[in-house]
Amino acid sequence: MKMPLSAVIGLFMTGAFLFIALFAQWIAPYPIDSAVGKVWEGPSAQFWLGTDTIGRDILSRLIYGAQVTIFVALVSSLLSFGMGAFFGFLAATRGGWIDTGLSRLVDLMMAVPSLIVALVVLSVLPLNLIVLILVMGVLDSTRVFRLSRAVAVDITVMDYVEAARLRGERQSWIIFREILPNALSPLVAEFGLRFIFAVLFISTLSFLGLGIQPPETDWGGMVRENKDGLIYGKAAALMPAAAIAVLAISVNLVADWVLSRTSSLKGGRGG
Amino acid sequence: MHPIVKLVVQRIALGLILLWAVSVVIFLGVEMLPGDTAQAILGQSATPVALANLREALGLNEPALTRYFNWLFAALQGDLGVALTNGQDIAKSIGSRFGNTLFLAGCAGVIAVPLAIGLGLIAARYNGRWPDKLISGVTLATISLPEFVAAYFVIFVLTQVFPIFQPVSMVFPGMSFWDKLQAVALPVIVLVMVVLAHMMRMTRAAILNVMQSAYIETAVLKGLTPMQVIWRHALPNAIAPIITVVVINLAYLVVGVVVVEVVFSYNALGQYLVDHVAKRDLPVVQAVGIIFAAVYIGLNILADVIGIVTNPRLRNPK
Secondary structure (H helix, E strand, C coil): CCCCHHHHHHHHHHHHHHHHHHCHHHHCCCCCCCCCCCCCCCCCCCCCCCECCCCCEHHHHHHHHHHHHHHHHHHHHHHHHHHHHHHHHHHHHHCHHHHHHHHHHHHHHHCCCHHHHHHHHHCCCCCCHHHHHHHHHHHHHHHHHHHHHHHHHHHHCCHHHHHHHHHCCCHHHHHHHHHHHHHHHHHHHHHHHHHHHHHHHHHHHHHCCCCCCCCCCCHHHHHHHHHHHHHHCCHHHHHHHHHHHHHHHHHHHHHHHHHHHHCCCCCCCCC | CCHHHHHHHHHHHHHHHHHHHHHHHHHHHHHHCCCCHHHHHHCCCCCHHHHHHHHHHHCCCCCHHHHHHHHHHHHHCCCCCECCCCCCEHHHHHHHHHHHHHHHHHHHHHHHHHHHHHHHHHHHHCCCCHHHHHHHHHHHHHHCCCHHHHHHHHHHHHHHHCCCCCCCCCCCCCCCHHHHHHHCHHHHHHHHHHHHHHHHHHHHHHHHHHCCCHHHHHHHHCCCCHHHHHHHHHHHHHHHHHHHHHHHHHHHHHHHHHHHHHHCCCCCHHHHHHHHHHCCCHHHHHHHHHHHHHHHHHHHHHHHHHHHHCCHHHHCCC
16 A cells, blocks of 8 residues: 555654654754853854753754653553553453443543643642653543453454453453454554644643753743743744644654554544 | 433433542542642641641641541532632632633634634535645644644734734733733634634534435435535534534633633633642642533533434434
8 A cells, every 4th residue: 555645754754753852862962951052042053943041052952852752752652552451451351340440430530631630630749750651641541441442342242252261261361362463453543643642741731830840851841931032022932832743743644644544443632 | 201301311410420529539539649738838848846737727637538528518618718828718719710711711612613613514515625625734733733832823923923912911800891802812813723623623524424315415416506505404414413512622622721821821710720730739729620620521511411402313202
């Protein structure tokens, strides 16, 4: 099957972002936290994207920020996937009170927008990387739970699962060897969407000042640092904003393509 | 009892139970997390005596269940307690801010809903051709932007490139309605952008779904123009799913409003919430969190009820 142009562009851009995030230390022209220029300089040969509110090189901070943003989003979406898929499959294979209990719990968690829940929880917990990843992962796993449960319910009634049960295979065999391989393709497509959601979520939290704390930085935090410049016509805040937008759109293009190839199961954006 | 009334009553009762469960989670669940309110207020360097005194004063030594029920009954009577940081009455602080939030979200809804349905109709009319592709492409781009990113692009374009608006939205009591409208213009534009895409896509999908029916083919064959077919035959049959989507997106607006208020320093509920999360003022966060949850759950119930009431199969039972 021929890849559409949009998917090629999306894959290329996503790959480029991953490369930058992986090798940030070697690519960035200046250190992350040293004021190398004057405040809010425009783009020049020395500072390609200009300097920020206290004279740090924006390009370098963008590159280091890519590392934090992509790392946090990736780990939390992996966590949400692991948890959501495991409990979803468990609910589908065991049925009964485990299924009812887990499903009602997820209904309860999804009854309130994730951002509101996150804000309530983060008002108590310490703000560090591990807490952020856990909170985002757990909140987002509800959506994966619903999808993987729906997919797995269809699979558990298949003859080969029945056969495995009659052979006397254990629960973990049925989940990992029978259901998982057959549920993989819709889940992979969903992963792209969850990853974007995690990028937007961590950026929003950091923008609100409740995400990544200085001296570490991410794109949402950079928008926050430089937002006051906009009033004086300094476009510094737009650079990280554009980075978020381009990353989200690139991954979206890839996810759309995978989705159109596999199935019509698509998780909503949701609160 | 008419089955439709029964369904509606059931749905509302379910929503109220859900809201109660959410209040339990927001209160007791948060209590269980590691963290100490007294420590949070006084900081790490607090002396043990000061901590004990503050715990006593805040009633933190009582069992959590007792405190939950005290809080719940007070909240039901409109008493949400006082803020830890400045000792002000929370219900009073929320009152005026809630009005501001509703004003902002309401303006956005009034503009976004007709616009989304109109664009959805056009996209469905020219399905697969350039107007459809243009509308779908642009909305796909806005769907993948977080609210604050969209907001800063709008600010930059409309205050710097074309200086039409002020970048800050101040509303204060005593402003005339017209002045208020002007003050919220920018945040409203941003909110419309954020919710438009989803509503428009679902409208388009709902119409295209109906377009498969046999009676649409009849309408086409008897010589109606495409717009007449959509307007007279497709839209009335797609109206129930469209209304449901519209209401769900209005609920989504509740979340969007939090971030947008912070961007524009708009003095309303979302800004109040975020400020007090940063200050770790738990009573305020819990109260505002419950209000947002209640609005969200309420709108979702409304969507379901409209879905039930507009469904002709349920309205005329066999």
